[in-house]
Amino acid sequence: MEGIKLAMTQTKEEHFSRDFLASKAIEDFQAFIGRVKKSVPFYQAKLSEIDPESIRTLDDISRLPFTHKADLREAYPFQMLGVDMSRVQEIHATSGTSGSAVVTAYTAHDLKLWGEAMGRVFRRAGVGPDDVVHNAYGYGLFTGGLGMHYAALEVGAAVVPMSGGYTQRQGKMLKDLGATVICSTPSYAQHIAEAMGEMGISRDDLHLKVGIFGAESWSLEMCRELETQLGITALDVYGLAEIIGPGVASECLIGHEGLHVAEDLFYFEVIDPDTGRPVPDGESGELVLSSLKREATPIMRYRTGDITRILPGPCSCGRTRRIDHIKGRVDDMFTLRGINLFPREIESELLRIEELAPVFQLVLDRNSALDILEVHIEPKDHDIVHEHLIHKVKTHLNRTLGINVAVSVQEPHSIPRSEGKAVRLVDRRNLGR
Ligand SMILES: [Zn+2]
Incomplete structure (x- = not known):
């Protein structure tokens, strides 16, 4: 029964055929190039020689120019903006700890897109209207907090907007409010579990069933540790502000191995970081993502710096392709x-x-x-x-x-x-x- 219930939460977009996704990607790139050449000065310069109609195959896409983090930093704060500020509804920024911050913006359409992507993350995790979501991701310029918040709204779950900090209180609220879902970075979940132990709260005092953890690269051993300490299934979620925030990809409860990419929303490639050319499925490389439908800060072929690989073969849940857990960032190595x-x-x-x-x-x-x-x-x-x-x-x-x-x-x-x-x-x- 549980399997049937979960299968019903899948959207048709997660079952598009490869051919359909390919023709859709080509259309999306054509439309994107036509649009940003008029609206974003950065792409005006970068794509001046490229005729949208010349993009006919996936191989044509793989020869388009990349966008680098340095490009976004140089564009600080609003040089990448593709719409009039009157249409912007939300603005986020990265912490900028290793250089200037990257500013990303959202129109009403972009927030809807984000909600849709995040709704899929929660549905893959079996989260729905009966759930209480304890959201311990930081609310603020960091996209983690609001991303998870929008996910809960999208699937009709109740959300407790804890944010980070007051760690002892996190344990008490988890217990008192009967949370069934916890969202945070894996290291913070570990910290909360430790604080609960000191307060004499055990996993049996909680109603948690699933944890949705991301924004850090974490190991399978950390996953098992959290599952044991909190009595949950621990699922990985991936995303980045430059693309949308969390919601680009996540694990499902059925397969629990590798992350399904919302590839109809975010076109993805895995490339050899040295040559820039695609690597075969199963081989590790750098993840390159495009967020072509985003209006406020659209982005093409962004070099994420994250190392992963396309997992060969289908997942037992039947959804579209998966990437492996992020091994690390190129600059963490x-x-x-x-x-x-x-x-x-x-x-x-x-x-x-x-x-x-x-x-x-x-x-x-x-x-x-x-x-x-x-x-x-x-x-x-x-x-x-x-x-x-x-x-x-x-x-x-x-x-x-x-x-x-x-x-x-x-x-x-x-x-x-x-x-x-x-x-x-x-x-x-x-x-x-
Ligand atoms: Zn799956």
Whole structure:
């Protein structure tokens, strides 16, 4: 029965044939080029030589120019705006921690588009009118909070707009208001679970059934950890403000493996980051996304910097194509004595060690010419002998990832907990030390 109920929540757009999606994409690119050449100065210059009618195949699309993050930063604040400001209804911006912020805007049509994409995320997770959604994503310029909020409105669920922070209160509200769904970054959910434990609230006191987590790349081990601690199925959601916010892709409750892309709304490609050419299905590369239907800040072939691959074969739920969980961002990757690593891979290994609390931080430093990685960990309880733990972590990481690291055991609760996106990697190599 549950399967039938879930199947009924699928929309026809999630079952379009590949041929239909391809012809639709070609039409969408033609219309987009015709439109932005008149309305967005950036694309006017970039596409001046391109006739929309010359786009006839997917291969033609794969030869169109990319849009880079630097282009969006240069356009700060409104140079990418494709409509008159009188039509804009909502404006968001990225944090701009590694450069100037990127501003993205929404017309009424764009908010509807976002709602539709987010509604699919919730339906894939089996969330509907009977649910109470505890939304612990930050509300504000960050798109996570309002994106999840619109999803709840779209499917008719009740939403508790907690936002981030007041972590002890999060646990109390989860319990008292009978939330069935929790939304946050995975690291913040972990922090909430820990705070609940300290308050004596167990998973049996809650009514949670599903968690929708995103805005960070997280490992399967973190997923299992959250599922055990909160008594839920933990699903991954992906998106970015430049495209729409969360809602580009998400996991379904039935398959629970890989994220379905709303590909009729957001055209996607996986490319070789060096050559810019598409890679075959199943092979890892950089995700490139287009948000052609967005009116206020439309965007074509955006280099997301996120590493993933197209999962071969259909999902058991029958929906359209899936991408793998994001392995990391191109700029999160670091090299240790010739081995390329993402923080998520180290998270994955650390969470397999029972004596460790599920928090960590990586500090990358340089000693003369050599890069050194120091792994900061916390023991699960006070009685664990530090020397034993150091030895165990060093040997485990050496055996599984082939790396030599320094290990520093921190006092319980001393590694910073995040209320939004966690800082997993602190890079001290370029600070002139
Ligand atoms: Zn599925």
